Amino acid sequence: MEDLTNRMQYQTSLNIAEVRINLDESQVLTSKTFQIMQQHIYYTKYALQFADMQIPELVTVFNHQVGNTGWAGMRAYHDQALIDEFLRRGIDVSAIYDGKTISFAHPVWYDIVNNRLATIG
Numbered sequence: 191m192e193d194l195t196n197r198m199q200y201q202t203s204l205n206i207a208e209v210r211i212n213l214d215e216s217q218v219l220t221s222k223t224f225q226i227m228q229q230h231i232y233y234t235k236y237a238l239q240f241a242d243m244q245i246p247e248l249v250t251v252f253n254h255q256v257g258n259t260g261w262a263g264m265r266a267y268h269d270q271a272l273i274d275e276f277l278r279r280g281i282d283v284s285a286i287y288d289g290k291t292i293s294f295a296h297p298v299w300y301d302i303v304n305n306r307l308a309t310i311g
Contacts, residue, residue, distance in 0.1 A: 232264060236271035241278075245300050248275060249307070252286075253297040282306035 240248060251272060255265075269292050276283045281300070285307055286293045296309040 232267040233271050236268050237274065240271055240275040243275075245279070245281070248272065249298060249300050252294075252307075255294045256297045258294065276307065280305060285309050 273283060273287050273292055296311050298307040298309055301308045
């Protein structure tokens with residue numbers, strides 16, 4: 191796992207504008223394709239991190255985002271990986287996610303009886 195993390199950190203530090211990787215004699219990976227791969231690496235980094243967490247930890251991670259109005263590309267990967275982890279575990283996230291938009295308007299708690307996230311307030 192540590193080796194994978196180290197490789198991902200190395201790969202994400204590459205300068206997209208300068209990268210051209212020869213896949214074989216006739217194929218070149220363009221910077222646009224590399225950018226898509228890099229985005230996948232960011233998402234995967236968060237997905238692996240969240241997969242190792244317990245549900246209360248995931249709820250805490252979500253609640254730390256409540257009220258955070260800052261936005262960056264990295265946050266999009268973080269937030270989507272977080273929602274995907276809740277969904278992977280079969281948790282109902284309909285109180286905060288409609289399939290397109292994630293709401294960080296209110297903190298949540300985990301309703302274990304109904305296996306769902308519920309908003310507080």
